[in-house]
Amino acid sequence: MFVPVQINRIVSGDGGRLIRADARGPLPELRGKVQAVYCDPPFMTGQKYVRKRRFGELGWEKGSPQLQVHGYTDRFPDADAYSALLRDIAVNARDVLTDSGLFMLHLDWRVSAMARILCDGIFGSGCFVNELIWAYESGGRASRTFSRKHDTILIYGKTKDWRLDPMAAGVPRSIRRRSHMKRGVDEEGREYSIMVSGGKTYRYYDDDPISPGDVWTDISHLQQLDPERTGWPTQKPLKLLHRLLSCAVKPGEEVLELCCGSGTACAAADMLGCRWTGIDLSEEALVTTALRMEMKDLTLDMPVDPSDAALQGSVNDMGLLVLDAFIPPENAVFPPSAHPLDPLEAWMTGNLRDGVFTVRETFRRTLQHPALQPMALLEPDAGDPAVVCLDASGRAHAFTLVPERE
Ligand SMILES: C[S@@+](CC[C@H](N)C(=O)[O-])C[C@H]1O[C@@H](n2cnc3c(N)ncnc32)[C@H](O)[C@@H]1O
Known part of the structure; x- marks a missing residue:
């Protein structure tokens, strides 16, 4: 029998760390240790963004996303509220950077001027490194303005002794x-x-x-069916983050991504052999990032309350666990499913001790393997045997295994 349970942390290794938190909150354990902070916050667009994801075996087979659920809301009462967010983020970033570290703040035309003035005040105009322009061609064309076709990445050093190696992207x-x-x-x-x-x-x-200029025109926005797409709204291209970070960090150094969404900077940092931490307010964002990293070698600091979803299955005498069905929470908005495990995107076996779920095995849908493996061998281990399910909407659900009464 599976009984819903509260967990605080999911651990599959100590390579990367994802934390469900406000980017404004202090990070004392990282103080003075981070070589690069990248932040792609909301841009004060006034919009609500949806997360699009494939659903069930058929959805993963066909490859197009069928499920649309809330992603994040980019609405602020006024410009003061928004500028307070940016100020707190910049102060936090400055606090965690090493003396040679860099802060990279990704914005667009709406708020880049406000951010430049704010960051000049926090870092000092002498620590301003670059206003990097990422120009692209996607989207519609304007009739009353020149079409707005670039984002701005403001780069600041923690001190004037910042370290940037533009030739790494020669x-x-x-x-x-x-x-x-x-x-x-x-x-x-x-x-x-x-x-x-x-x-x-x-x-x-x-x-x-030769050293690249500060206007980058050769990296396009992600296309609709781009294999890199995670379904998280406003996801940035990996190529952009890889190029940016390759100039700012060396293998083994620490990268922090604030407002990480689908964790594009985390993924780039991982490719560059760095340690990384991603922070976001949204459970769905962190689950998206964790799945992007294949749930491998990471810690997910994210309290998961006991769920009103249900898991059905059994464990046979040989210790083989077989999942029969996942019944989603009442408020879930999933399409009708052909298979009782369709609402699940991934599940993990492991052990639970003091609120920490240590992953033993992960099973997830991929384009190559759209069907979710329903069986796993349970092995005796420290702590209580437990299962964590990640549903297609990006929510996590934890269950302990309790023997059935005769
Ligand atoms: C523009 S998206 C980031 C997209 C990301 N760069 C990617 O490539 O997927 C902004 C993110 O900021 C998060 N967010 C908004 N306010 C936040 C806050 N105060 N603290 C932490 N995250 C926040 C949202 O949940 C959203 O995931």
């Missing part, structure tokens, strides 16, 4: 800019331009990388 030297110069090809076939100055001849090879 771009090939442009041939066009040097078209007035003489051209040549060396013995290895490499093309170059020639400049003569002070009696000396300089060669500039076309394929030598």
